[in-house]
Amino acid sequence: MIRLKQKSKEHWWITSRRRTGDGGTDLPVLLPPAQALTRSARAERAWGFYTVRLPWQLGLMLLALFAAGCGIAQAQTTANHPSIFATIWKWTPLLLTGFLFNLFISVLAMSIGTVSGALLGFAQISRSSPVRKAAWFVTQFFRNAPWLVLLFYCMFLLPFQVTVFGVTVPIPGWVKATIGLALPVMANVSEILRGAVQSIPAGQWESAESLAFSRARTMWMIILPQCIKRMLPPWMNMYSILTMATVLTSIVGVAEIMTLTSRALSAENRPGLLLAFYSYVLFWFFIYCYPIARWTLYLEAKYKVDT
Amino acid sequence: MQPIVSIRDVRKSFGSLEILKGVSLDIPKGGVVCIIGPSGSGKSTLLRCINGLVTINSGSIRVGNFDVQSLKTDEQKIALRKVVSMVFQQYNLFPHKTALQNVMMAPVHVLRENKDEVHARAVALLEKVGLAAKADSYPGELSGGQQQRVAIARSLAMRPEVMLFDEITAALDPETVKEVLNTIRGLVKDGMTCILVTHEMRFAREIADDVYFTDGGVIVESGPPADLFDRPQHERTRAFLSQIL
Amino acid sequence: MQFLWEWFRWLYDTTGVNLSIFYDAFDRGRFAAGFILTIELSLACIALSILIGVLGSWLQGSRLHITRKVVYWYIQFFRNTPPLVQLYFFYFGVGTLLTTTNASGAEVPLFNNITWAIVSLSFFAGAFNIEIFRSGVEAVPGTTIEAAESLGFSRLRIFFLIVFPLAVRISLPALTNNLVNLVKATTLAYAIAVPELLYTTSQIWSDELNVPEMMNVLLVCYVALVGVLTFVMHRWERAVKLPGFGV
Numbered sequence: 194m195i196r197l198k199q200k201s202k203e204h205w206w207i208t209s210r211r212r213t214g215d216g217g218t219d220l221p222v223l224l225p226p227a228q229a230l231t232r233s234a235r236a237e238r239a240w241g242f243y244t245v246r247l248p249w250q251l252g253l254m255l256l257a258l259f260a261a262g263c264g265i266a267q268a269q270t271t272a273n274h275p276s277i278f279a280t281i282w283k284w285t286p287l288l289l290t291g292f293l294f295n296l297f298i299s300v301l302a303m304s305i306g307t308v309s310g311a312l313l314g315f316a317q318i319s320r321s322s323p324v325r326k327a328a329w330f331v332t333q334f335f336r337n338a339p340w341l342v343l344l345f346y347c348m349f350l351l352p353f354q355v356t357v358f359g360v361t362v363p364i365p366g367w368v369k370a371t372i373g374l375a376l377p378v379m380a381n382v383s384e385i386l387r388g389a390v391q392s393i394p395a396g397q398w399e400s401a402e403s404l405a406f407s408r409a410r411t412m413w414m415i416i417l418p419q420c421i422k423r424m425l426p427p428w429m430n431m432y433s434i435l436t437m438a439t440v441l442t443s444i445v446g447v448a449e450i451m452t453l454t455s456r457a458l459s460a461e462n463r464p465g466l467l468l469a470f471y472s473y474v475l476f477w478f479f480i481y482c483y484p485i486a487r488w489t490l491y492l493e494a495k496y497k498v499d500t
Numbered sequence: 501m502q503p504i505v506s507i508r509d510v511r512k513s514f515g516s517l518e519i520l521k522g523v524s525l526d527i528p529k530g531g532v533v534c535i536i537g538p539s540g541s542g543k544s545t546l547l548r549c550i551n552g553l554v555t556i557n558s559g560s561i562r563v564g565n566f567d568v569q570s571l572k573t574d575e576q577k578i579a580l581r582k583v584v585s586m587v588f589q590q591y592n593l594f595p596h597k598t599a600l601q602n603v604m605m606a607p608v609h610v611l612r613e614n615k616d617e618v619h620a621r622a623v624a625l626l627e628k629v630g631l632a633a634k635a636d637s638y639p640g641e642l643s644g645g646q647q648q649r650v651a652i653a654r655s656l657a658m659r660p661e662v663m664l665f666d667e668i669t670a671a672l673d674p675e676t677v678k679e680v681l682n683t684i685r686g687l688v689k690d691g692m693t694c695i696l697v698t699h700e701m702r703f704a705r706e707i708a709d710d711v712y713f714t715d716g717g718v719i720v721e722s723g724p725p726a727d728l729f730d731r732p733q734h735e736r737t738r739a740f741l742s743q744i745l
Numbered sequence: 746m747q748f749l750w751e752w753f754r755w756l757y758d759t760t761g762v763n764l765s766i767f768y769d770a771f772d773r774g775r776f777a778a779g780f781i782l783t784i785e786l787s788l789a790c791i792a793l794s795i796l797i798g799v800l801g802s803w804l805q806g807s808r809l810h811i812t813r814k815v816v817y818w819y820i821q822f823f824r825n826t827p828p829l830v831q832l833y834f835f836y837f838g839v840g841t842l843l844t845t846t847n848a849s850g851a852e853v854p855l856f857n858n859i860t861w862a863i864v865s866l867s868f869f870a871g872a873f874n875i876e877i878f879r880s881g882v883e884a885v886p887g888t889t890i891e892a893a894e895s896l897g898f899s900r901l902r903i904f905f906l907i908v909f910p911l912a913v914r915i916s917l918p919a920l921t922n923n924l925v926n927l928v929k930a931t932t933l934a935y936a937i938a939v940p941e942l943l944y945t946t947s948q949i950w951s952d953e954l955n956v957p958e959m960m961n962v963l964l965v966c967y968v969a970l971v972g973v974l975t976f977v978m979h980r981w982e983r984a985v986k987l988p989g990f991g992v
Contacts, residue, residue, distance in 0.1 A: 230880050234918035243824070243873060243922070251821045337971040338964055339929040342943060346964060349956045437827040444829075444936050451829070467838045475826055482825075551895055574899050581897035591886035594893070595987050596910050606896040609906065640989010651892070658896060 245433040247479060247486040255476040262469030269465050281473065284457045291450035292477050298371050298449065299436040306375035310382025317387045328383070335380035341441055347373030348445045370442040378435060385427045389420040426493040433482045433489070450474055504529040504693055505550065505662055510559035512545055519545045521717035532694045534704035537714035538740060543697040547664045550695070551584045552577050564661060578610060585655035586664040590671050592651040593639040599626065599650045600635040603657050611658070625653040629683050645676025649683050663687065665696040701744055705729055713737050763955035766962065772949050779945030780966065786863060786931045786941055791924055793867035798874025805879055816875065823872035829933050835865040836937045862934040870927040877919045881912035914985050921978040925971055942966060
């Protein structure tokens with residue numbers, strides 16, 4: 194691993210990786226898997242979240258739960274009640290619209306979060322020290338705050354309407370919730386960006402400099418293209434987690450799939466339907482997130498970087 | 501004089517793969533034996549059978565007064581391990597304990613000896629292997645050769661009668677190999693019975709009383725080093741030696 | 746102390762910044778109770794999830810195929826589904842099934858919502874812990890264990906003196922991540938009306954109508970809580986660091 198000292202103010206971004214406890218042994222004291230575990234824990238801390246690895250067995254398990262739920266509900270069904278499948282089929286269109294709304298929120302939150310996160314990430318690697326420190330503080334702050342608290346924050350403190358150029362635009366609740374979800378995404382994307390830029394070997398910066406590239410040019414033409422590959426897996430992983438986290442918005446009153454499901458359950462008022470409905474909904478999430486998670490693992494293996 | 505280690509027709513298979521196909525040898529007390537051979541010939545497995553880490557399928561192994569193949573319970577095996585000690589190629593030491601603690605651990609926990617006595621003995625042993633100054637260093641702060649020397653000191657702390665060495669210099673670079681071999685020379689001079697699996701032919705020639713060449717799970721040839729190295733009888737021995745030397 | 750509280754009342758009177766949790770005794774009590782319950786929830790979940798992790802990683806090495814499969818399904822389900830849905834499963838699903846009759850003959854749930862919150866969050870974090878501990882144990886080299894065996898250590902001694910200390914040291918960074926996520930997830934208990942910090946704060950701001958102030962206080966509190974946990978775990982990591990095992 195390249196170890197670099199802090200050369201000058203210009204090269205601050207290549208900070209020396211403080212080698213902890215390197216005793217200079219030529220025989221390793223623990224197996225490579227131990228190193229791999231620690232490294233993945235550090236990566237997890239940088240990426241922001243654990244890696245979502247959806248195995249196809251989970252889909253089977255959810256189907257099994259769904260079948261079990263249907264079985265329980267069917268067993269408790271009295272004669273004049275419609276069958277369980279008819280009930281679920283009746284509610285499916287409504288739930289589907291709710292699910293699509295979840296997906297829409299997730300895409301929107303991801304876009305807002307990515308753009309603002311990229312800006313924050315650039316601020317974190319800026320040359321000016323106060324900008325860097327402020328950006329670092331903002332990133333750590335939003336990474337450490339619970340997602341639900343940030344949701345509440347945005348729901349309550351963002352105005353319910355805004356006047357722009359004399360036009361009053363109402364801001365519905367789901368928009369505020371989306372912004373609330375975008376905040377932790379922003380912080381994590383910023384951290385991913387910073388980690389990716391710092392993982393580029395110093396040799397790249399040095400050779401660019403010796404070719405008289407300006408800093409901005411170096412960043413745009415040499416460093417960032419290489420970073421994109423490294424940032425893609427954690428970014429997509431973030432999206433999987435965000436998609437599943439959109440259910441949090443039900444707590445702050447957005448009419449997405451969880452709220453609609455609980456409304457359906459209370460409308461039906463049949464015991465045992467809960468398991469069937471929730472596993473049904475979870476199965477949809479699984480179907481959506483499965484290809485994303487698979488692709489993430491594929492990209493992660495493809496772009497594996499030996500640091 | 502009864503040999504201290506007596507191995508008769510030992511066979512060992514791992515699943516369908518037969519590693520040892522009938523190995524027999526005797527080692528007198530104070531004798532030094534080197535086992536050489538290509539990888540996969542069963543050398544390390546043989547060592548592990550001698551101290552009971554691996555149970556044999558058939559045959560008999562006698563170490564001192566112990567019949568190794570008939571040891572079943574943990575206590576019996578522990579009694580055996582007080583007589584025979586082993587040093588491994590890598591990941592030998594406990595990384596979360598200092599060198600001194602590594603040496604002290606077994607006598608304190610297994611032999612239940614008094615801590616102060618063990619401490620004094622451990623310091624003396626570390627001095628013997630030339631690492632008294634590194635008593636409070638962790639394995640991660642020692643070089644490979646130093647780690648192996650601490651491992652030897654740790655095995656000596658159990659006061660064994662037989663010591664087994666499983667290619668202990670294979671993972672070291674040449675400079676550090678020398679210090680480890682010096683330590684073994686010291687042990688041999690003190691009269692310890694040693695069984696070494698090694699690739700260091702020069703060392704084997706110098707130190708061994710007998711050299712055994714194994715290949716394909718059997719002992720192909722054996723004899724004093726001068727005979728085996730200079731006048732090998734078997735074709736396989738000759739082929740192997742011509743590759744190495 | 747009273748002087749400090751009165752200063753906040755002065756602050757409200759002069760600037761309009763209403764931090765009633767300081768000058769009003771009732772609000773102060775509510776807020777403190779919520780804070781303490783959050784800490785208690787976190788500690789209980791941390792303890793139970795670590796227990797589940799140890800138990801699960803032990804069961805994962807079982808010889809019975811069915812045990813291993815059950816543990817595998819448990820991990821996959823709790824890792825890859827939203828913890829809020831897991832909470833609903835436990836509280837509304839299982840919770841309504843486990844009922845008992847109270848003194849007046851009515852059917853009441855056997856466990857209250859705090860219990861279910863602890864159970865659900867512990868199962869969520871425990872799933873990760875199983876993987877973490879398993880990887881930690883497997884990362885101890887076989888030769889080290891063989892060396893310990895050759896020195897005469899019994900299997901139990903090997904586990905407690907060598908494998909366990911090493912596995913803990915190796916697992917610590919991953920465990921820190923997991924515990925931080927767990928503390929942040931305690932806010933989900935709001936959804937089942939557990940009076941933890943978020944819930945009591947929402948009650949305070951609906952009473953006192955001081956939403957911005959309470960929101961900021963809430964954010965600061967949680968970030969501080971997470972910061973303290975991270976700090977403690979990092980200190981622990983540094984204290985038990987293995988020299989020569991750098992990343």
